[in-house]
Amino acid sequence: MNSRSPDLAAATGLPALEARLRQDLQWLGLPARRWVPPRSRDGAPVLDVAIVGGGMAGLALAASLSHLGVQARIFDRAPAGFEGPWATTARMETLRSPKELTGPALGLPALTFRAWFEAQFGLAAWDALDKIPRLQWAEYLRWYRQVLALDVRNQQQVLAVRPRADGLVQLDLADGARGGATYQVLTRHAVLATGRDGLGGPWVPDWAQALPRAAWGHSAENWDAATLAGKRVAVVGGGASAMDSAATALEAGAARVDLLVRRAELPRINKGKGAGSPGMAHGFQVLPDDWKWRIRHYINVQQVPPPQGSTLRVSRHANAHFHLGAAVQSAALRPDGALRLETAKGPxxxxxxxxxxxxxxxxxxxxxxxxxxxxxxxxxxxYQPAAGLADGELAESPDLGPLFEFQEKKPGACPGLERVHCFCYPSALTHGAVSGDIPQISDGAKRLAQGLAGKLFSDDVALHFTAMENYAEPELVGDEWMPAEFPAYEERT
Known part of the structure; x- marks a missing residue:
């Protein structure tokens, strides 16, 4: 039988939850007071850590750093509340992760999605919930940012990240809230929390160039589904985003949707889910290279199946058509303005x-x-993988250090590069899936935050030693005892 704990049963609503969270943080002594010596350069203040990206990963890292007494500021190009994909390009009805996962809560029960949900809708609603609605997750992250008072600067476009030889990183930015006015920020460490496409962008096959740009879109783009009403839509792919995109088109009134899937069968088992454990979260980064490559390559080859609910969301439409083994080979624009796609099964x-x-x-x-x-x-x-394990995606992954830091291809060629950190999906081969996926995001954020705190301390150890020498707050003031008369020594016979 499910039951609430007495304190939650007596206190309902977000104000009560927020009061509980404040009490939890107070009991834990969080956040720690700032201990990093302030710095400036040429009259300009220097941040401890600048984070590029205010989605889930950026928020979790900023919260972890604040708990350790480290100043962190987030810069995000989106308007407030629209960081990450949840309220823009994501099209799933619900998250794919089980609702019980604690995500970016950092080990604080009152900071979990479940606590946020139950405080508003009650335990019975939680028990009835299957998976977390996507837009509700976006609302939760907005609350997360607000309740932790994280320093997020919105509508800030990062124009350049420039490592410097003087131990700083310079960010060139454009302020969208001030008409694109440009300015610079100096920081001791810059973290790229830039998401799934963190070091690149959406990929399309070469044959897409044969089509007018207005005739196609990528699932990661914010295209207007309403414009697809009455149209024939071809969806290239068979993963989760393909199902979400196909369903969105169908629900917008597309006349017909054809899913063109390269594989002869859709994958049915999520092998990555089978490997999820605290051991994987904490042990992957110390595995030998061969094991890291073998695990990530296996997941790539097996692929992740689309969720059952997302697939049923498509197949319930009579005008949805699944074509397996139908890899697209080329495309052309017909004289009548329609598109012709040549597939392994025909045009x-x-x-x-x-x-x-x-x-x-x-x-x-x-x-x-x-x-x-x-x-x-x-x-x-x-690194050269064993025969049969070649993988272009993995080969192009950055070879990161223990603090997710980039490393130089040629030593000495880019001074300061080690102060730029890759806390986004391309770090997975070095560190595992701890920089963007809900299951392990708290593990990754705490690992990087602790590493950055340690680095900031070691870089300033001389200053901290001097501060220790100069520390002069007395524990005793001198009147806590009375000097005693020393007794005369007597020999006993």
Missing amino acids: IAADFVIFCTGFRADWSLRPEFAAFAPQVRLWQDR
């Missing part, structure tokens, strides 16, 4: 194509990283 006509073909690391798509991108060491620069 098919469409009015619009949605590519659900994932992301690729492609530095050319991220000009803001041009100052250091050519100097980043990739796995392919130092």
